[in-house]
Amino acid sequence: GAVVSQHPSRVICKSGTSVKIECRSLDFQATTMFWYRQFPKQSLMLMATSNEGSKATYEQGVEKDKFLINHASLTLSTLTVTSAHPEDSSFYICSARDLGGQRNTEAFFGQGTRLTVV
Amino acid sequence: DAKTTQPPSMDCAEGRAANLPCNHSTISGNEYVYWYRQIHSQGPQYIIHGLKNNETNEMASLIITEDRKSSTLILPHATLRDTAVYYCLAWAGSYQLTFGKGTKLSVIP
Numbered sequence: 491g492a493v494v495s496q497h498p499s500r501v502i503c504k505s506g507t508s509v510k511i512e513c514r515s516l517d518f519q520a521t522t523m524f525w526y527r528q529f530p531k532q533s534l535m536l537m538a539t540s541n542e543g544s545k546a547t548y549e550q551g552v553e554k555d556k557f558l559i560n561h562a563s564l565t566l567s568t569l570t571v572t573s574a575h576p577e578d579s580s581f582y583i584c585s586a587r588d589l590g591g592q593r594n595t596e597a598f599f600g601q602g603t604r605l606t607v608v
Numbered sequence: 609d610a611k612t613t614q615p616p617s618m619d620c621a622e623g624r625a626a627n628l629p630c631n632h633s634t635i636s637g638n639e640y641v642y643w644y645r646q647i648h649s650q651g652p653q654y655i656i657h658g659l660k661n662n663e664t665n666e667m668a669s670l671i672i673t674e675d676r677k678s679s680t681l682i683l684p685h686a687t688l689r690d691t692a693v694y695y696c697l698a699w700a701g702s703y704q705l706t707f708g709k710g711t712k713l714s715v716i717p
Contacts, residue, residue, distance in 0.1 A: 496651070524704050533695075534652070534707045583651045585705065597705050599644075599651035 493517055494586045496600025503574055503607055511569045511603045513584030519564035520586035524597075525557075528581040540567050574607040581605075610635040610698035617712040620690075626683040628711050630696030633677040639700045641672055641679045645692040646710070652695065655681065686715045 493516040503509045513523060522541050526534040538554075540546040540561035548554045556578075558570040567586075571578055584600040613631040620626040632641065640659050644652040656663055656670045658679075663670045669682040683690055695710040 494651075522703075526707075533709050534646075536704055536706070539704060581649070585651075596654070596701075599653070602649065602651045604649065 494520075494584065494598045494600045496584055496603055498603060499601055500604045501606070503605070505575055505607055506573055508570055508572045509574055509605060511571075511582055511584075511605075513567045513569070513586065513600050515565050515586045515588075515598070518586075518588045518598075520567070520588060521564065522587045523561055523567040524585040524587075525559060525567075525569050526583045526585065528583060528602075534583060537569075571605065574605070576607045579605055579607045610639055612696045612698055612708055614694070614696050614708065614711045616709065617714070619714050619716055620683075620686045622688060622715050622717050623685055626681075626686040626690065626713060626715070628681040628683075628694050628696075628713065629678065630681070631678045632696070632698045635676055635698045636700070639698040641670065641676075642697045642699050642705075643668070643670065643681045644695045644697070644705075644707075645690075646695065647689075647692045652707075655694075657699075686713075688715050688717065691715045 495514045497512045525537045527537050528534045536549050537552045538546045538548045540559045542561050542564050546559035561567040581602050583602045585597050610632050640657045642657040643655040646652045656668050658670045672679045693710040693712050695707050
């Protein structure tokens with residue numbers, strides 16, 4: 491299957507600093523990428539959707555100025571958690587789709603990033 | 609996307625078949641049944657999907673009832689590495705995947 495690479499897999503940062511998470515589609519062009527957040531013992535919750543070359547669409551309750559998403563190319567999307575606080579500690583997962591391609595009904599997921607804010 | 613209902617947890621003895629049920633009584637005609645699983649601290653992994661017919665691949669089998677209101681994912685010979693949360697989704701491939709709470713499968717030695 492297609493590969494989506496997410497980096498870093500684990501990061502610890504100090505409160506008030508910013509953290510960038512990268513999501514790359516390695517063998518297909520991801521026209522659309524999704525960012526999810528998962529708290530312990532809970533399911534994945536969609537945070538935002540990004541389309542290459544345009545602004546991201548955020549779900550209700552997700553602060554767009556805090557969670558900056560950039561989808562500058564068809565193979566890379568980044569999520570930057572700005573001014574991180576302990577309550578932002580979570581498991582962040584990206585998903586990529588090629589809506590214009592032959593595999594347009596499949597969703598591929600990264601390995602996830604465990605963020606701990608201390 | 610139609611809502612799905614799964615039992616919160618199940619146990620299965622190692623080497624035995626694991627049968628995971630899913631109800632999707634409001635599924636529409638263009639929605640497929642998808643199964644993903646999430647092993648602890650990893651991203652979701654695609655398992656299988658189907659529309660009407662039963663499907664089988666190297667990981668699992670998917671049995672969909674004739675009325676399409678429910679389905680069963682079968683792991684024929686469960687191993688300890690199959691311990692994970694299994695998500696059943698009804699999805700037309702329209703946009704994002706929406707995850708429910710899934711079934712936590714514990715494979716017991």
